[in-house]
Amino acid sequence: MGITKTEIFTDEQNKLAIQLKAIAHPARIAILQLIIEAKACICGDLSAELGLAQPTVSQHLKELKNAGLIQGSIEGVSVCYCIEPVAWKSLNDELNKLFSSYQNFNNCC
Amino acid sequence: MGITKTEIFTDEQNKLAIQLKAIAHPARIAILQLIIEAKACICGDLSAELGLAQPTVSQHLKELKNAGLIQGSIEGVSVCYCIEPVAWKSLNDELNKLFSSYQNFNNCC
DNA sequence: TTATTTAATCGTAATATTGCAATATAATTT
DNA sequence: AAATTATATTGCAATATTACGATTAAATAA
Numbered sequence: 001m002g003i004t005k006t007e008i009f010t011d012e013q014n015k016l017a018i019q020l021k022a023i024a025h026p027a028r029i030a031i032l033q034l035i036i037e038a039k040a041c042i043c044g045d046l047s048a049e050l051g052l053a054q055p056t057v058s059q060h061l062k063e064l065k066n067a068g069l070i071q072g073s074i075e076g077v078s079v080c081y082c083i084e085p086v087a088w089k090s091l092n093d094e095l096n097k098l099f100s101s102y103q104n105f106n107n108c109c
Numbered sequence: 110m111g112i113t114k115t116e117i118f119t120d121e122q123n124k125l126a127i128q129l130k131a132i133a134h135p136a137r138i139a140i141l142q143l144i145i146e147a148k149a150c151i152c153g154d155l156s157a158e159l160g161l162a163q164p165t166v167s168q169h170l171k172e173l174k175n176a177g178l179i180q181g182s183i184e185g186v187s188v189c190y191c192i193e194p195v196a197w198k199s200l201n202d203e204l205n206k207l208f209s210s211y212q213n214f215n216n217c218c
Numbered sequence: 219t220t221a222t223t224t225a226a227t228c229g230t231a232a233t234a235t236t237g238c239a240a241t242a243t244a245a246t247t248t
Numbered sequence: 249a250a251a252t253t254a255t256a257t258t259g260c261a262a263t264a265t266t267a268c269g270a271t272t273a274a275a276t277a278a
Contacts, residue, residue: 009135024129026118
């Protein structure tokens with residue numbers, strides 16, 4: 001079908017999946033890294049830096065924005081994108097919860 | 110196109126994207142949680158617990174296994190799946206690196 | 219107002235993902 | 249060996265994703 005059965009999962013599971021999907025692409029990982037290092041935060045600069053067409057980068061930025069992970073502020077003719085601190089921390093917390101819930105010894109095999 | 114331009118990204122970025130994609134689905138998050146809590150680690154049990162058909166769960170398990178995040182050991186007629194500790198820690202480390210690289214103050218907007 | 223600059227949207231082709239019924243495979247039990 | 253039990257694979261329909269050329273929209277500058 002190509003459609004996920006979201007109704008059988010918890011809101012937490014669905015939210016985490018959506019945010020993870022947003023960062024589960026090398027271009028979007030690269031974009032986040034460039035934004036964090038402040039090497040580039042403008043669509044055109046990111047496009048040049050990455051070697052991806054401007055519409056492609058714009059689309060990736062839109063997905064990161066839809067997931068709430070970045071925010072854009074208008075800077076004259078261009079738009080400066082940066083991390084949205086609250087969602088970023090929330091995702092970090094949720095992932096820490098998932099990863100720390102596993103201890104080597106509580107395995108059954 | 111539907112195909113990612115992996116060649117323009119680093120191996121690290123591609124690997125992280127692949128592992129994140131593996132866990133970026135609510136069913137696979139739920140499966141990991143059930144495995145970690147040792148509430149279920151067998152395909153049939155997971156299928157019953159989640160309310161997804163057996164082939165669907167089998168496919169999700171395969172994807173997690175392909176990403177190296179779980180491993181299966183044959184237990185008689187059934188297969189017991191559990192976390193692959195090395196890859197699990199590696200992904201955790203990589204994510205910690207990404208998240209900790211961001212500090213609120215190094216933003217440009 | 220008319221350029222100019224930059225980002226967003228539209229449209230589209232190629233490919234990937236999701237979910238499951240039907241079936242095949244593998245291990246155990248009788 | 250035949251039956252049983254459990255998982256994996258195949259095939260398929262519906263939908264989603266990726267990438268980009270062409271175009272549009274929005275803001276500033278001349």
